Amino acid sequence: MAGARVSSVVAALVFLAGCGSTTQSTTPKTITGTLTFASFNPFTGPDASFGPEMAAGCIPAANTINQAGGVLGHQVQCVAVDTRGDPADAVPAAQKMIATTDNLMGMNGPSSDEALATIPIINRAGIPMFGDTGQAAFDQSTYKYFYRLTPPDDAAGVAMAVYAYRKGYRRAAAVFGNDLSSQGNVPNLLSAFKKLGGTIVVNQTLTLDQSSYRTEVTSLIAANPDVIFTEADPQTDAAYLSQLQQLHGLIPIVGTQPTVQPPWSKAVGGAIGKDNLAKYFAGAQPYSASQGPAWQVYNTALLAAKSAVPQPDQWSQDPYTETDYDAIVMMALAMLEAKTPDPTFFNKFIPAVVGNAAGATEVHSYKEGLDAIAAGKTINYVGAGGPISFDQYQNSTGAFELVGYASNGSNPQLDIVSAADIAKER
Amino acid sequence: MQFYISTLLIYLFIDIMGVLGLNLQFGVAGIINFAYIVFIAVGAYTAAVVSLGPDYPGNFQHYVFGASWPFPLPILAGGAAAAVLSLVVGVISLRRLRSDYQAMVMLVLSLIATLVASNATGLVNGPAGLATIPQPLYDQLGLSPLDYQWAYAGWAAFLTVVVFLFVQGITRSPLGRTLRAMRDNERAASALGKGVTALRLMVFVVGGFIAGVSGAVFVEFIQAWSPGSWLYPETFVFLAAILVGGAGNNWGAMVGTLLVPVGFLEATRYLPAIFYQGFIEAMQWVCVGLLILLFLWFRPNGLFPEQPGRFRRRPLITGGSTRVPAVPVAPPAPVD
C-alpha cells in the first residue's frame, strides 16, 4: 500500500520533469521594459560590507546610462540580491534571482563566499557575470558568461611581498585570519617574499573575533619582524594591533585589499589611533588610477547618487566599486554593439568593447560610447578602474598599487607594482 | 522559474527529513539535542569527502580521506558517520542531568564543532569549506540540467517518504509508546523495567542517522558546504519548525517545516529592502525569535498537538516546573 503511494508520487514528479524542456533560439528575444542588473553579493553575515560596495558601482552606472537615454530605448535599474555569504543560502538566492527578476540582463558578483556553488548555475542560465572573487580556481575559467576585472588573490600577495622588499624589510611576520578570503593571499605572499630574498619569521593564523591575542602578539614580538603582513576581519585586526601597540609598540603594517576599505580602517583606526594608522599602514589594492576622464565621470555620478548610496565618497577610490561600475557600462555598450539586450547575444560582444584594437576610438563613458557607435566607429572603453584587456580566460588583471591612510579617510598612493613585476615573482 | 521551484522543493524535502529526525529525538523521546545541525553537517562533509576523490598536493581544497564512491554509497556513508558520532556524543553526554544543563552541553558541543571545522584546515578545508562535489549520476543519466533537478526532487521526495514512514512507524509502535513514557515520566518508565538509557541512546543514534542522510542529500545537490552553512542558530530553525508544527507529531513537523524554514525564510526574500539592504535579514532572525516565544506562550503544543492518549498529556515544554526541588539540608549533627 505504502509502496504504491510512493511510486505514484515519483511517477508524477518524473512526468512533471518531462514537461520542462529548454529550447535553443537563434533569434534574439523581444524584450520590453526596464532592464535589470543585479548586484549578487553578501549584504548580511560576516562579509556584509561587500554588498554595499558593489551596489555603489551599479547605481551610478545605471544613472549615467539612463541620463544618456537608456540602452536601445530601455531604461536600466539596479537590484541587490543578498547571498548571505554562504553557499547554502546563495544557491536558492541565485535561483530566485534568475527566476523572478524581470529582464535580468547581467550582474556583478558572486564573491568568494559563494562563487564555486553559484557560478555554474548562473552560467547555465546565460547571465553575464563580473565576479569579484579572487579564488585561484577561476584563474583559468572556462565559463562563457564569467568575467573577472579584478586580479586574483594570489597576485595581491605577490604585490605585497614586492613592495615590502622594496622598502627594505627583510624579516616579515604573516598574521592572517583563518577565514577564506584572508587565507587565499597567504601562500603566494610567503613564497614570493622568500623568492625575493626575505625571511618569514613567524606565520600566524588567527581565530577570528577573540578578545585577546596577547599570546600571539608576544610570540610575534619575540620573533622580531620588521613588517607585518595582515588580513583579518576588522574586529580581529583591531584587537590584535591594539594589543601589539600596548605590549611593544607598532611596526610597519602591509595589508591586503580589504584592509584598505572603510570598515577595516574605521575599526583599526579607532583602536590604535588614526595618526598611527597613517604612520604605519600600507595596503595593496588593484591599481586604478583614480584619475582621468573615465574616473571623473564615475566619481561625479557616484557623488551625485548620495540618496541611494550612503556616504558615497568612501567608494571614490575603491577599485572594486570602480570595476563594478565599468562592468555595467561594458554590458550596456555590448548591447549596443549586438543591437539587442538579449544576454545570449550580447555576451560575445563584451570582450569586443575593450582591448586595444588598432584604430579604435577611446571612450570613457557610456555616453561617449553611445555616440561613437552611432557614428559607426569601433570603440575601446577605458574604465574608471583603468584600461581593461581580457586574456583567453576572460580575466583582466593588471597592476597593484600600495596606498596609505590619511586621517581624513583618503588613501594616498605610495607605490605601484606593475603586472610584469608580479608575473616575475609568481 | 522551474529551476527555482524545483530548488525550493528539494530544500523542502531535505528540511522535512531533518525535522523528522529531530522530532524523533526531541518530540517523541524527549532528548534535548541543541547540536542537531552538527550531525547534518557531518553527514554532508562525509558524503562530500567520499565523492570528491582523493586529495592531491595542487588541489585548491584539502580534506581527509577522499574517495570516489559511486551513488548511493556517499549518502549511506553520511548517515553512518553521523550515527557513529551520535553514539559517541550520546554515550558521553546523555545523562541524568537537569534539562537546561543538558541543553547547554549540546550547545557547547555545537560551538566546539564549528571551531574545530573552521580551524583544522586539513580536515574539511577549514573556513572555505568543500566545493565541486559531483552530483550523483549526473553523467550517467544524461538529463538536461532542469530535468536533472526535477529528478533530484523526485529522489529527495522518495527519501523523505521513506524516512516519514519509518519515523511514523516507530512513533506508532509499542517502542514509540515506551519512548513517550520515558519522555514524560522517566522514573516510572524505568521502574516498569524499560531500559531507559539504552533506548535513549538508540533513538539518538537513529535520529543522527536521519540527520546525516539529509545532510548528504543536501550537499550532493548544492555541491558546496562550508562552516557558514551550519552555525548553531540553524538548529533553532528546526526547533522552531517543531514548536510551530507540534512536537511529537510527524505530520505537524512537516507542516512546521513548510511554514518556517521554507515558507517564512524564503518569503522574506520577496520583501523589498527597506532602510538598507540587510535590514530585512536581520529582522528575519528577530521574527524567528518572536515566533518561538509566541508559540511557546500561546500554543506550546504547536499547531498539531500530539494525538491525545487516554490520559490528558502534560505539554512537553510547559507543564513542569522551573524550580528544582529544594536541596535537602542535612540536619545538624547531634550534640553530645
Next chain:
Amino acid sequence: MQQLIPAVGFGLITASILAIAAVGFTLQFSVTNILNLAYGDIMTACAFAAYIANQAGVNIWISLVVAALFGAVFSMLINRFVYFGFVRRGTKLFGMIIVTIAVSLIIQNLLLAIFRPTFFSYHASAGASYHLGSMVFTASQLAIMAIAVVAMLLIHVLLTQTKLGKAMRATATNPGLARSCGIATDQVIDVAWLISGALCGVAGVAVVLNTATFSETTGAGFLVPIIAAAVLGGIGQPYGAMLGALTIGIAGEVAAALINPSYKDVIAFLILIVVLLVRPQGILSEIAAAKEVTA
C-alpha cells in the same frame, strides 16, 4: 617557557572581565534558576548604551555607570515582561533556555538592524603601562581588575551580611519555604535581576575596553566562558565565580602559549562540558546538584 609568565598576566586581564560578568550571572542564576543565554547580548546592548553616551562626549568611566544603569533596568524589564510569565506557567528548565535563546536572537539582531553591520570604538585612552616582572598592564586594565575585586567583595557582603542578601539566599535554596517565611520573593527576584544587570553592563564596557572595537556579536562571544566560570565556581558563590574566572582566563592564555592559540576559546568550552557532566554543582556550591523533577 618565558612566555608563561606574560601569559598568566594576560589571563588575569581576561579573568577580571569574566569575573565581573560571572559574579552577576551566578547571582541571578542562583536566585531565579534561569540559565539566561541572553546574558552576552545584554552585555553588548550595554556596550552600545555606553557608546551612545561616549559619543555625546561623556567620559568613558562615567559611560560605564550609564551602561550599568541601562543593564540593570533592561534585565529587570526582560524578566518582568518575558521570563516571569513563562516561569509562572511552569515551563520546564530547557523550555526556559529556549526562551532565553529566542530573546538572545531578538536582541542581537535588533542591535544589528539598528546599528548596521559595522564596528565601533570608544574614545578612551588605555593609560600608562605598568610592568610587573615580565607582565604588562595598562592603567585601564588595572582599573578593571580593581572593579572586579570590589564587585566581588560587595556582592559577598550583600549576600552574607544584609537582610536582602539573606532573603536572596533563602529564595535561591527554597522559594516556597522562603515565601512562607514572609519573604517577598518576587521583589527579591527583581533586585537580583537589577544587580546582575548592572554587573552585566560593567562587564560589557570592560570587554570593549579590552578588544578596542566591537559590533553586535561581541558580547555573545563571551557567553560560554562566563557560564563556564560561574558553573565551575559553583552557582550562587561569588568567590566561586571569581575562582572560576581566574581558572578559565589563565588556562586559556597558558594553553595558547603552550599549545595552539587558535584553540584558546575551546578551553572554556571543554571546561564547561566537563564540569556539567562530572560535577554540575561546581567547586563550591551545593545548589543545582539536584536533578529536575519530571513528574
